[in-house]
Amino acid sequence: MNNSSVDASRFALVAHDARKDEIVEWVGLQQSRLSGVQIFSTGTTGSRIIKAFPELNVTCLKSGPLGGDQQIGAMICEEKLDALIFFVDPLSPMPHDVDVKALTRLATVYNLPMACSRSTADLIVNGLLDEDASTRA
Numbered sequence: 208m209n210n211s212s213v214d215a216s217r218f219a220l221v222a223h224d225a226r227k228d229e230i231v232e233w234v235g236l237q238q239s240r241l242s243g244v245q246i247f248s249t250g251t252t253g254s255r256i257i258k259a260f261p262e263l264n265v266t267c268l269k270s271g272p273l274g275g276d277q278q279i280g281a282m283i284c285e286e287k288l289d290a291l292i293f294f295v296d297p298l299s300p301m302p303h304d305v306d307v308k309a310l311t312r313l314a315t316v317y318n319l320p321m322a323c324s325r326s327t328a329d330l331i332v333n334g335l336l337d338e339d340a341s342t343r344a
C-alpha cells in the first residue's frame with residue numbers, strides 16, 4: 208500500500224442518506240488536501256460530491272444498496288484503497304445492513320484506516336500526510 212503521502216492515496220468516501228450533507232461539507236473543508244486523492248464513492252454519495260466539487264477526482268461505483276458497498280469491500284481485499292471514510296447513519300435500519308457490516312468488517316480485517324465521523328476522518332487525512340505516522344505494511 209502506498210501511504211507515503213495523501214497525494215498518492217486512494218480514499219473511499221461513503222455516506223448514508225442522513226449524513227450526505229455532512230460528508231459534502233467535510234469534503235469542502237478538506238478540499239485542497241483531497242485534490243490529489245483518487246476518490247471512490249458509492250453512487251449517490253459520489254454524485255453529490257461531484258456536483259459540489261467537479262474538480263475532484265471521483266469515481267462513482269454502484270449505489271450502496273445495489274452493491275456499491277460490496278464493490279468497495281472488494282477493493283479493500285485487493286488492497287486498492289488507503290482509507291475508508293464512511294459516515295454511517297447509526298439511527299436508521301438499512302435494507303443492506305449486511306453489506307454495511309461486511310464493509311466495516313473487511314476494513315478491520317485488512318487494518319485499513321476507517322473513519323465513521325468527521326473527527327476521525329480529519330485524523331486520517333492528517334495522519335496520511337505524515338509519512339512517519341503510518342504503521343501499515
Ligand SMILES: O=C(CO)COP(=O)(O)O
Nearest residue numbers: 249250251252270271272
Ligand atoms: O448505502 C450506502 C452505504 O451503505 C451509500 O450508498 P449511496 O452513496 O449510493 O447512497
